Amino acid sequence: MSTTTLAPTRRSFDYKTFLANNGALVGLVVLCIALVIATPDFLTGQNLLNIGIQVSTVAVLAFGMTFVIVAGGIDLSVGAVAALSAMASGWFFVSAGLPGWMALAGGLVVGLLAGVINGAANAYGKLPSFIATLAMLSVARGLTLVISDGRPIKTAPEVSFLGGNIGPVPMPIVILVLAALVASFILNRTVLGRSMYAVGGNAEAARLSGLPVKRIIVTVFALAGLFAALAGLLLAGRLDSAQPQAAAGYELDAIAAVVIGGASLSGGLGKISGTFIGALVLVVIRNGLNLLNVSSFWQQVVIGLVIALAVGADVLRRKTRNS
Amino acid sequence: MTVKPLITLQNVTKTFGQVTVIQDVTVSVYPGQVQVLLGENGAGKSTLIKMVAGVYQPDGGQILVDGAVTSLPSTRAAEEHGIATIHQELNLVATMSVAENVMLGRMPTKLGMVDRKELRRQARAALALIGLEIDVDTPVGQLGIARQQLVEIAKALSINARVLILDEPTAALTRHETQALFAVMADLRQRGVGMLFISHHLDEIAEVGDTVTVIRDGHFIAEVPASTPEDELVKLMVGRSIEDQFPRRADETPALTEVLTVTNLTSAGHFDDISFTVRAGEVLGIAGLVGAGRTELIRAIAGADKYDTGSVTVRGAQLPKGDIQAAIRAGIGHVPEDRKGQGLVLDASVNDNLGYATLASSAKLGLADFTGQRRRAEAVAEKLRIRMHTIDQPIRSLSGGNQQKAVFGRWIIAASTVLLLDEPTRGVDVGAKVEIYELMNSITAAGGAIVMVSSELPEILGMSDRILVMRDGRLAGELSAADATQDTVMTLAARDVAAQR
Numbered sequence: 088m089s090t091t092t093l094a095p096t097r098r099s100f101d102y103k104t105f106l107a108n109n110g111a112l113v114g115l116v117v118l119c120i121a122l123v124i125a126t127p128d129f130l131t132g133q134n135l136l137n138i139g140i141q142v143s144t145v146a147v148l149a150f151g152m153t154f155v156i157v158a159g160g161i162d163l164s165v166g167a168v169a170a171l172s173a174m175a176s177g178w179f180f181v182s183a184g185l186p187g188w189m190a191l192a193g194g195l196v197v198g199l200l201a202g203v204i205n206g207a208a209n210a211y212g213k214l215p216s217f218i219a220t221l222a223m224l225s226v227a228r229g230l231t232l233v234i235s236d237g238r239p240i241k242t243a244p245e246v247s248f249l250g251g252n253i254g255p256v257p258m259p260i261v262i263l264v265l266a267a268l269v270a271s272f273i274l275n276r277t278v279l280g281r282s283m284y285a286v287g288g289n290a291e292a293a294r295l296s297g298l299p300v301k302r303i304i305v306t307v308f309a310l311a312g313l314f315a316a317l318a319g320l321l322l323a324g325r326l327d328s329a330q331p332q333a334a335a336g337y338e339l340d341a342i343a344a345v346v347i348g349g350a351s352l353s354g355g356l357g358k359i360s361g362t363f364i365g366a367l368v369l370v371v372i373r374n375g376l377n378l379l380n381v382s383s384f385w386q387q388v389v390i391g392l393v394i395a396l397a398v399g400a401d402v403l404r405r406k407t408r409n410s
Numbered sequence: 411m412t413v414k415p416l417i418t419l420q421n422v423t424k425t426f427g428q429v430t431v432i433q434d435v436t437v438s439v440y441p442g443q444v445q446v447l448l449g450e451n452g453a454g455k456s457t458l459i460k461m462v463a464g465v466y467q468p469d470g471g472q473i474l475v476d477g478a479v480t481s482l483p484s485t486r487a488a489e490e491h492g493i494a495t496i497h498q499e500l501n502l503v504a505t506m507s508v509a510e511n512v513m514l515g516r517m518p519t520k521l522g523m524v525d526r527k528e529l530r531r532q533a534r535a536a537l538a539l540i541g542l543e544i545d546v547d548t549p550v551g552q553l554g555i556a557r558q559q560l561v562e563i564a565k566a567l568s569i570n571a572r573v574l575i576l577d578e579p580t581a582a583l584t585r586h587e588t589q590a591l592f593a594v595m596a597d598l599r600q601r602g603v604g605m606l607f608i609s610h611h612l613d614e615i616a617e618v619g620d621t622v623t624v625i626r627d628g629h630f631i632a633e634v635p636a637s638t639p640e641d642e643l644v645k646l647m648v649g650r651s652i653e654d655q656f657p658r659r660a661d662e663t664p665a666l667t668e669v670l671t672v673t674n675l676t677s678a679g680h681f682d683d684i685s686f687t688v689r690a691g692e693v694l695g696i697a698g699l700v701g702a703g704r705t706e707l708i709r710a711i712a713g714a715d716k717y718d719t720g721s722v723t724v725r726g727a728q729l730p731k732g733d734i735q736a737a738i739r740a741g742i743g744h745v746p747e748d749r750k751g752q753g754l755v756l757d758a759s760v761n762d763n764l765g766y767a768t769l770a771s772s773a774k775l776g777l778a779d780f781t782g783q784r785r786r787a788e789a790v791a792e793k794l795r796i797r798m799h800t801i802d803q804p805i806r807s808l809s810g811g812n813q814q815k816a817v818f819g820r821w822i823i824a825a826s827t828v829l830l831l832d833e834p835t836r837g838v839d840v841g842a843k844v845e846i847y848e849l850m851n852s853i854t855a856a857g858g859a860i861v862m863v864s865s866e867l868p869e870i871l872g873m874s875d876r877i878l879v880m881r882d883g884r885l886a887g888e889l890s891a892a893d894a895t896q897d898t899v900m901t902l903a904a905r906d907v908a909a910q911r
Contacts, residue, residue, distance in 0.1 A: 276780075278773045285766055288755035295714055295746055295753070296766035296820065297738040355757050 110400050111347050111364045115371065122375040129378055136257055138367075138374050140325070143259035144169075144318045146366035148337055149344035150270040151314025153362045156345050157274065158307045159287035159354025160216035164205060164223035166337035168312055169319030170330070171227040172198040176320060177240030177329035187243030194246070195316045201227055202312020206305035216308075224338070232331050239328040242320075250324025259321050266317065271359040273310070283307055287354025343390075344369055347397040368393065414477055415440050416573050416604045417462060417493065423470035424457050431457045434471070435630045437623045439573050439604040444595065446619035446636060447608050448647055450839035451809035454628040455608055459575050462606065463495045464488030494566030495575040500558050504551030509533035511550050512565045536568035537561070540594045556587035563594065567603075574598065575606045580614060581837055584700045584865060586904075592618050610839060611866075612640045648841045656872025657844060658693070659851050667725075669859040670828050672711060675720035680706035681883040684720070688828070688859040693850060695874025696863045698903050703883035704863040705747050708830045711861070712744035713737035724828060738767060740828075743821025747832035747863075749810070753817040756806040760798055761787045763805045763816050767824040790819040795845060811842025818849055829853060831862040835869060847873055867896050879903050 122129040148165050155162045176194025179185045185193065201223060208219035234240075251258050274280035282303045285293040294300045318337075323329040348365035350357025372393060376386045415438035424432040432454045439445045439462075449455050460466040461473065464482035472479050475491050482488045485495075502511050509530050510517070518528040533546045542560045550558055559579055566574060576595075580588045595605060595618055607619060615622060619636035624646040632646050644655075670688040675681065681703035688694045696704050710717040716732035723729070724740040737744075746752035754763050764787040765772075772779040772786075787801055794815045798808055805813055814834065821829060829850075835843045850860055850873065864870050870877060877889045879902035886902040 276778060277776050278770050278778050279776065281762070281769055281778050284758060284762070285755050285769075288757050289751075291752045292755050293766065294734065295712070295744055297735045298766060298769065299735065355755065 111349060111361060111368060111397060114397070115364055115368050118368065118371055118375070122371070122378070125375070126378045129375065134374070134378070136260070138370055139260040139263070140257050141374065142366050142370040143263035144322050144334070145337065145340050145344060145370060146263055146363055147266045147314055147318040147321065148334075148341040149348075149362045149366050150266055150359060151311035151318075152338075152341040152345050153270065153348075153350060153357050153359060154274065154283060154307045155216070155311045156342075156350050156352060157287050157354065157357040158283040158304060159290065160209060160304070160307070161342070161352070162205065162216065162220045162308065162311045163338050164201065164220040164227055165311060165315040165318075165341055166334040167224045167227035167231070168198050168201045168315040169322065169334040169337065170332070171201065171231045171234075171319070172316035173242070173246075173319035173323035173329040173333060174231045174234050174240060174331065176246055177242050177323065178234050180243040180246075181240055187245035190243040191245045191249075191320065194320050195313060198312040198314075198316020198319065199309050200312070202309040202315070203305060205312065206308030209308065210301035210304040220308075228335075235329070235331045237331050239326075239330050241328050242323045242326075246320050246324045247327045248324065249321050250326070259325065262317070262321060266314065267359060267363055270314070274359055279303065279306060284355055287356075289355075340366075340369055343394050346401075347394065349401060365397075368397075413440055413442075415474070416476065417491075418474040419458065419461060419468070419471065420474060421471035422458075422461060422468040422473070424454075424461065424466060425469050430628060432461075432468075432625075432628045435625060435628070436471075437606075437630075437633075439606050440620075441572070441602040441604050442599050443620040444599060444605045444607050444618055444636075446615050446622040447606060447625070448615070448622050448643060449625040450647055450841055451811055451837075453625050453647075455625065456577070457628075458625070459495065459577055459606065459608070462488070462493060462573070462575055464493070489569060489571075492570055492572035493575070494569065494571035494573070496559060496562050496566065496577065496579055498578045498581060500555075500562055502550045502558055502562060505549055507547050508537075508544060508550055508553070508561055509546035511561060512536050512546075512568060514565070516569075532568070536564045539567045540564050540597070554587075555582045556584070556590065559583075559591065560594065567598075571603070573604045573606070577608050578610065578837070579607075580609055580611060585867075585900075586699075588614070610837065612643055612840070613868075615640075615643065644840050647839075655840070655844065656869065657847055657851065658873045658875075659855070669725060670711075670861070671723040673721045673723070675707070675710060675717055675722065677706060677710055677715070677717040679883075681710075681880070684880075684885055686878055686885070686888075688861055690857045690859055691854045692875050693854060693860045693862060693873055695870040695877040696861065696880060697867065697870045697877055697899050698880035698886075700865060702880040702903065704880050705832055707880070708744070708832050708861065708863055709746075711737075712742055712830050714744065714746075738824065738826070741826050742828045742830060743767070743824060743826030745814075745817050745821070745829065745831045745834055747836070749813055749817060749837070754805050754813060757804055759802045760791065760796065760805050760808065760816055761801045764790060764819045764823060767820045767826075771824075786823045787819075790822050791816075794819050794822070794849060809839070809842070811838040811845070814838050814846065815842065815849070818846065822853075827858045829858065829860045831860060831864075833864055834862060835864075835866070867899060870894075870899065871896065 128134060148169065152162055152165060172194040175197040176190045179193040180187060180190035205220050205223050208214045209216045249258050249262060253261060282298050285298055286300050286303050290300055319334060322333050344365035345357060345362050347368055348361025372390060373386055376389060418438040420436050421434050422432060423434055435458065447455050447458065457466060461468050464485045464487050467483065473482060512533040513529055518525045518532060530546050540560060540563055542564060544557060550561060579591060583591065615636050621633060622636050623633050624631040626647060626649055667690045668687045669690050673685050675684045684707055698704050709715045711722050713732055713734040713736060721728050724742065727740060729740055730736050750756060761784060765783045769778060772782055791801060796812050796815050805816060835846055854860060871894055875891050877894045877899065879886045879899055881903055889898060
């Protein structure tokens, strides 16, 4: 529209715009206030630490997923890769007899490799990311069962340390904060992060501008694999063992967190802070429903409605803003 | 005028939030007439059209259909009044057949199943209305843009449209296809269909229009006959007179340094044995019909596509095949044909879009150079006079001309010295066009070289120092700027073409 003669007048603080742009955050605050009123068990130190621990796994998975979704893809394999990485780490320690720190690093490398394969299949093999990672989901889960023969494996002390405490603070929360800072730094400050937005927004324009689109895609999936591995190790560390069915279905939580956080599944939009809030929304709802003794069956129904509501509101917001 | 208008927008006003985009504009469409809507990008043409089509409702003023005040709360309501819109982005389902597309939403059925025979019959009848002879079973996606457009017109007519809104229908058509469209329009006019026509090609106005409504910045400026001289129309539209539509200033003494050398370049099925050189300070125009292989050639030089044999050399150094990054390092900048699909990341900011080509090269240790990028972007936006609120607004919200300037700006920041331009002013209004031409002048004045592919002959003739003409993937000839005329270029471009059609 014409800009010179008919410019809009600016107002000091537009609370409507603020609400519209921070819907997930507002929802989270409202949710917390409601739970504080509804149950005295919500606002206790122990419960908040619980929430912190629970959110750490979902959020770390979802940070990796944010990279992929911003770059215009989807990664269905993160839950299975998390399980495989933890299981591999346990195997490195127990069966291969590697030192604990190498077992931990080995687990991360397995996640990274799975991600590289996903990315290569997408960028060079021309498989849609949905299909490539669906295949990886099955392969990784299958390998997890093969390695473990369907039984849990004890983790190295270094991995268990990830599930422990530093003083009063649970380690998963420390890791979560570090992972958020690193992910946010990558997305906001690095060439790689800025390129992800370009690739997700318009891959052809990015390519014609000289961005190495294929390499970027491989790196993006590799990062998702690495973050998945970290989440898997966090989960295993808490239990002191890698479970063959660990993190099953977590990819859907991760996607939901990213989308509630305001990212667009068509790519080019998304933030780590949004994803973090999205993960908190999911975990706080589950926690609150548990405290209120709502059955886990009904919890699923509620979570589904929340996802639909959050994304629906977002779509509506974009529509009104664009017209 | 004794004939009553089919539809009138009377003193309509439309605001979005605080922004008034249309203020007190009146425009009518009469039966059997072509009403031209003229204005720069962002003047409010599309908002007006959307009011006629029932997408927007006016905030002030009224809409009269057959003289009676009517509200058009939806596109459906507009259709019921016989108003149909042919959008720039066609509303066809590429994978479905011509017949299915024409009858979409009202497929004839028999016992609850689609009656294929009847479907074909009705579709053929609709196509016959505009004399379009194509197999109705062809998937629409396999037709060219021109024919897709005609299919959409046939569809509109088959639902008894009396008012046809044509939003830049000729933007993607060749001269030949445009003529075919105009023939259809002339026929519709005979049959009393009223048309609202939008085009950035001023020469088409006199050819096809009856009356011209000029709007500028959302205001009604004038209603003039379509026979009004072009420079008069431009003056009304832009609000000032544009001295020279093609301000090419070539160097007095052409430099002898060859900047870009293309030798025997061949890509099977696209182009064959192409050789040419471009010197510093020169604009080389490449003319030809759509499908002559011009875009494919440009893309191959830019490294966007691979080629089979031959070589591309920039300042003596041969470029590797299909390597965009190497081409950029050698100084090549590519302004692709499809701005929205290939040039820009529409949801990203103006700042980001200006910086993609230099994102990696300006970075330190993998960290993006934010302050430097913003400084460079602001400087270039100022230099190119990109009109925007802030450099952080999504580039989607800029007008076509300003978007295109941003694609140029990306390569200016990258200090590119060889610009490959593919339809550089497509969908760009007159004012911004001249600014883009001035930009080309400043690039060549600084010793840069430009290769420009364009389907607009006046642009090729007005801005090139030398002209290559391509036909069926081969070089059909080379003309100096002095020798080239529309006729000489078209003779080279179109020889034998009539036989193929």
